[in-house]
Amino acid sequence: MQGRHDLDLLQGTLDVLVLKTLSWGPRHGYAVARWIRDTTGDRVRVEDGALYTALHRMEQRGWIESEWGLSENNRKAKYYQLTPGGRKQLRVQTTTWTIYAEAVFTVLRAV
């Protein structure tokens, strides 16, 4: 039960991170992975496989859409970008996450 709960949290967290990453514009999967790693200073450890699964799942849900394009080094790469639905999702999840995090902090500081 406990482990399952952690995984759910992690998935939701990963989704919101990916959405945030894409909020600045279209990126391919590798760029998303790299940006998360660099920004968090490698503190949040995400398996690349889980990241791609999240990308495809969100595409299936219609939050993001994909298109083939050329990368910086002229290779064929799949670019993802937010749909209007994805943008709304990002807003909702950001709010939820912030409230959640603040609540947790409040509890922790109270000690």
Next chain:
Amino acid sequence: MPRFPGIHRMFRSREISSVEREVDDELSFHFAMRVQELIAKGLTPEAANAEAERAFGDVALVRASLQRMGREVRGRERRAEWWADTVRDVRLALRGIRRQPMFALTVVLTLALGIGANIAMFGIVDRLLLRPPAHLRAPDLLRRLYFTITSDGEETTQPHMSYPQFLVMRESMRSAAGVAAFYSPELTLGEGDAARPQPTMLVTANFFSTLGVRLVLGRSFTDEEDTPPAGARVAVISYELWQREYGGERQVIGNPVTIAGDRYEIIGVAPRGFTGVDLKRIEVWVPLSAAASKIINSRYVPEPWNQAKNIEWLRGIARVNEPATIARTTSEATGGFRRALEATLSTARVDSMRPRAALEPLLLERGPDRTPTARIAVWLAGMALVVLLIACANVANLLLARALRRRREIALRLALGAGRGRLVAHLLTEGMLLTLFGGVCAVFIAHWGGVLVREIVIPDVAWGDTLVDPRMLLVAGAAVLLTWTLTSLVPALQASDIELAGALKTGAREGGGKRSRTRNVLVVAQAALSLVLLVGAGLFLRSLHNARSVDLGFSADKVLTVEANFAAAGYSNEESLALYERLLERMGSLPGVQHASLGVTIPFSTLLNVGIRLPGRDSVRLPPTGPPRINAVTADYFPTLGTPIRQGRGFTERDRRGATPVTVVNEMMARTLWPGQNPLGQCVIITESEGEPCLEVVGIAADVRWNDLQEHPAMQMYVAMAQRVWDSPLRVVYLRTTEDGTALAHAARREVREMVPSILFADVNSLAQNIEPSMRPWRLGATMFTVFGALALVLAALGLYSVIAYDVAQRMHEMGIRIVLGARSADVLLLVVGQGVRVAGLGIALGAIIVLFTGRWIRSLLFEISPRDPVVIAAMTLTLLLVAVAASLIPAWRATRVHPSEALRAD
């Protein structure tokens, strides 16, 4: 601006690569970038590879799940795209329909009539031949009892049995789950002014349980309530009667209902639409033994009804346990039938009759009692299909013509990159919409048409209140599908099969030779099928005419029959007879009555046979039609019914009791008994009882068809009523009226009521009304074939017109040249009309061949006319030709009006 569905498809490259390829491409890009990054950080390529894989997790697992998701997304996209295409097609088609409303209306109406005819006819065939009567449990295990005997080498099969015979049958058929008997007379329901004769059913106590019907209220009869000779006066009423007379109140149980003058207690209500095992409406069910003595003993036989072996009035129904036991139950039934016969006849006599019982299907029309009506209905259902085919040909024709007119538009679309598949889909959508509209209208047409056919042409079947039921809707759906396929596929395929360059380059008037041929073939087929239907209509109209004008030996027009059951009102036999005498006197003096007479039997309703012998002869050799029929009548009988006296005289007032006993026989009887001799002055003895006098033949009357329009003449004798004592006190008054008898019927009823106020009901019918049901098969055939034939004719004319008109429009150029070169109007007219007549003529020739080859199948359904009757075929051929000329004349006239310069300039 029109949108071309094919265009954006071309730019979509995604279709080309598979979902699997895309996932692999994406992942390999990822690994390449990652390894590159790690090498840049100073790792060896091997270490970099290992690190990238470690950081990724389970590659195979992720790859598989990505591919699965990819496939789901792709599937959803395809569906969305299909929907979008469909919606676009529907919109385009609707726009097309709005642009040409007349075209759409013609197509929809044509299809609606074609499909509607099929639904309506299916409904009728379904009721008569396919669907078992309502509310029966496991109806395929229910069978009707029939009995066959052979006499004089001729087999007769009939379903009737006496009550003692029924008891023997029930006892013998041990392997059956139940054997029930019923009798369905019309009995007076209600009292006083509200009393009306209604269809009722006398049933054995096990009737409802044998059928497995569940009453909606109350219970059915117990064995104690059905104990001969007099059972309990309890009744089960129909759902319809319950609703109509008792407002559907549950308190109806225990209420009284008056049946044939007796009060019965209502104990149950049958389910809605329950008719028993026949398809006729029934108002009340009562135990057999409750009403039998009144009906049987007051009318027909003196001995107790449950012992009377010589009146066969009951029909039997048996439930078998499973289909496999039918053979066994049948042989038990045959054994029972033998035993029943042996109760009155010697074993040798019974052996010679070769008695046989049979378990026949529940539906009357599928058993030995089938009537021509059901067979004609099946034919009509087939004809309805023919009408639908003609309608389809017509619509295909119209769509084809339209597709041709749109050739350039279509070619342009193809040139601009529209896929042929999309184009076909578009045309199919258009066809489907039109067909669907047609189907919806068809249901309404079937509804109203169904009312017409059911109530007017086949009124004696309880159709139930749903005119269009789920099964009919299913048929409608099938018809729509068939129609859609037939009408849309060919034009769609043809239209998409267009040579681009040619179609774009040439003007609208050229090309299309091949398609024109297709359209001509369709018109030829239409004309052929139309001729078949028209000839059918002609044959049935002639049959109906023949049936109407058949010489019955009496003239039924303007003859009323008055029946009043004085015995049922409590009078003795002698009193009853005196009352009839008085009634005859009073009726005879009513204004508007020319002749009046008393009698015993009624044409097309009742029949009595007697055994006879001739003095000095051992036995009388009977013709196949059996022993003579007899009627006891009063003086004015022959002029009243209009039966001509061929020789000698009819009865007079002097033929009373005590005078020389006399008889009048018909020509057939005279011919059979005294061939080559003068029948007048001969004498006949009726062998009903000992010591009967020899009746002197004083007159020869014309042969009459007493029971059936198509019967062979039977021996018939008439005796003077005053000279013969009859067991039954029931008589009928015949009245010949000067004009239509409706008003007189009223007066007659009033007379009876005034004379005997306690009488329940006086039944006044016109003789023509009695005969009417016998005309029904031909009336049904004549009506429906005429409707279908007329429909086919209109459709064929429309089809021919559209082909010729289109052709003329295409050849305006040529016509212009002809006129310039000096062709006169008559030449042009002849040219165009000639074309129409040629096409129609080909169809007629084809139709005539079909008629000649299929004629023998309907020979038995016609009345005294050959299915190859040359007059009918010639008349219908002429009709069709005239219609063809008329249909071609309008476009022909248009062709003569071509202004040469205009025609040459155009396009």
